[in-house]
Amino acid sequence: MKIIVLGSGVIGTTSAYFLAKAGHEVTVIDRQPAAGMETSYGNAGEISPGYATPWAGPGVPAKAVKWLLMKHSPLVVRARFDPDMWSWMLQMLANCNHKSYEINKRRMVRIAEYSRDVLKQLRADTGITYDDRAMGTLQLFRTQKQLDAAATDIAVLQQSGVPYNVLDPKGCELAEPALAKVRGSFVGGLQLPGDETGDCFKFTQKLAEMAKELGVKFRHEVTIENLVTEGDRIVGVKTSKGELKADHYVLALGSYSPFLLRRIGIKIPVYPVKGYSITVPITDASGAPESTVMDETYKVAITRLGDRIRVGGTAELTGFDLTLRQARRETLEHSVTSLFPQGGDVSRAEFWCGLRPNTPDGTPIVGPTPYRNLFLNTGHGTLGWTMSCGSARVTADILSGRQPDISLEGLFMDRYGSINKPVQVPSGIVVAA
Incomplete structure (x- = not known):
C-alpha cells in the first residue's frame, strides 16, 4: 500500500519508519531541507510519560x-x-x-507509557x-x-x-x-x-536514515499546497513540485495541521x-x-x-x-x-x-478523519518526543488493519463533538474503552 506522510518532524519520521516496517511503500514530504528541523530540533529532551x-x-x-x-x-x-x-x-x-483533568491525564499517560515501551523496543x-x-x-x-x-x-x-x-x-x-x-x-x-532523556533532533535524523534503508523516500524542500478530494477520499497532494498520489495519507504537520485541514472542511483545535x-x-x-x-x-x-x-x-x-x-x-x-x-x-x-x-485538553489527535484514507498524527504539545513512537505505532497499526496494543478511547478527533462529519474508522478496528 502506498502511503504519503506529510511532515518530517519526529512525529512524521517515526510514522514513516513504523509504516515501512509494516511493509508499506512510504513517501515523506516536507518543506525543510532535512528531517527534524522545526519543533523537533531544540526541544527540552525529555521522554517523560510520568510527567504527561x-x-x-x-x-x-x-x-x-x-x-x-x-x-x-x-x-x-x-x-x-x-x-x-x-x-x-x-x-x-x-x-x-x-473531572476533565483526570480524564485527560489518563489518556495522555496511556499513550506516553506505551510510547516509551515502543521506543525501548526500537532501541533494542x-x-x-x-x-x-x-x-x-x-x-x-x-x-x-x-x-x-x-x-x-x-x-x-x-x-x-x-x-x-x-x-x-x-x-x-x-x-x-x-x-x-x-x-x-x-x-x-x-x-x-x-x-x-535524549536529543530528539539526533534521534529524528538517525531514524530518518534507518527509514530510508527500509525504502522510505524523503522529498525535502517541497511545499505542501493542498489536499485534493473526491467524495470522502483524498486523491492527491498538490505541492510546489506537482501533484503526488497515494492510497493513504498521514498528516503530521504539527501546529500547521489546521491550515491544510480547514481547506477540506475539517476543524481541529490545534x-x-x-x-x-x-x-x-x-x-x-x-x-x-x-x-x-x-x-x-x-x-x-x-x-x-x-x-x-x-x-x-x-x-x-x-x-x-x-x-x-x-x-x-x-x-x-x-x-x-x-x-x-x-x-x-x-x-x-x-x-x-x-x-x-497543543490541543486544549492535552491529548494528541491520532487516528481517522471523515475522509476514509486520511489519518492524523498531530497535537502532541510539549510531549511530541515523549509520545512519538507510540503515536506512530498506533497509526501504522490502524492503517495496516491491526488492532493497536492500547485503547484508542479519546485519541480520535471526534472527541471534540459534532463540528465535523463522523470519522471513518477502518473495518476491524475497535475503539475500546
Whole structure:
C-alpha cells in the first residue's frame, strides 16, 4: 500500500519508519531541507510519560494570573485579533476542572507509557543512540504549596500504575548530586524513575536514515499546497513540485495541521504554543544534572544531553511568531543558574524557539478523519518526543488493519463533538474503552 506522510518532524519520521516496517511503500514530504528541523530540533529532551500532564487543570486560571505578573513568567500571552487563539483558550479553560483533568491525564499517560515501551523496543532492535539516558525525571518543588499540590498528580499516577517516589530535600540530592550545591532552595520533589532523556533532533535524523534503508523516500524542500478530494477520499497532494498520489495519507504537520485541514472542511483545535530553549555547553560535569530536573516554579526542564545541558520552557501564546525574545532567554538562564550554577557556561548557549502543537485538553489527535484514507498524527504539545513512537505505532497499526496494543478511547478527533462529519474508522478496528 502506498502511503504519503506529510511532515518530517519526529512525529512524521517515526510514522514513516513504523509504516515501512509494516511493509508499506512510504513517501515523506516536507518543506525543510532535512528531517527534524522545526519543533523537533531544540526541544527540552525529555521522554517523560510520568510527567504527561495537561496544561488545563484545576486552579490553572488563578495560577495563570499570578504567572503573568512574574518577572520570569512561565506563561506569556500576546493578545492579538486571532479567533483561533481565543477559541482555543476558551476550550482550554473549559477543561480546567478535576473531572476533565483526570480524564485527560489518563489518556495522555496511556499513550506516553506505551510510547516509551515502543521506543525501548526500537532501541533494542536497531541500536539507535541519541545522547540517551534512562535515569528518570525529578520534578523539583521550591515551595511547600507546590509539593502539597502534587497530590492530584500522584493519585492519577497511582491509578495508572506509573512508578514514582516522593522525595525530601536529601532524597533530591541523592537523585541529583549537583543540587547539594544549592541546598535550601527547594523543599522536595517527585521522582519519576521510568522517564528517559535524549536529543530528539539526533534521534529524528538517525531514524530518518534507518527509514530510508527500509525504502522510505524523503522529498525535502517541497511545499505542501493542498489536499485534493473526491467524495470522502483524498486523491492527491498538490505541492510546489506537482501533484503526488497515494492510497493513504498521514498528516503530521504539527501546529500547521489546521491550515491544510480547514481547506477540506475539517476543524481541529490545534494551536501553536511557542517554547524556547537554550543549549549550554557543560563546563563542570559534577555541577550538571544527571538526567532531567523540572523546575516547577518556572515550568522549565533542565536536561543532560551528553556534554550539553538543554534548558527548555515557557508557554508563549503569540500565534506563529518565531521571534527570539531576550526576556525568555533570561528566564531559562535564571532557572538553570539558580539550580546548577557551576554546570555550564550560559554565555555560550545556543538560543532557539519552536511552535508546540497543543490541543486544549492535552491529548494528541491520532487516528481517522471523515475522509476514509486520511489519518492524523498531530497535537502532541510539549510531549511530541515523549509520545512519538507510540503515536506512530498506533497509526501504522490502524492503517495496516491491526488492532493497536492500547485503547484508542479519546485519541480520535471526534472527541471534540459534532463540528465535523463522523470519522471513518477502518473495518476491524475497535475503539475500546
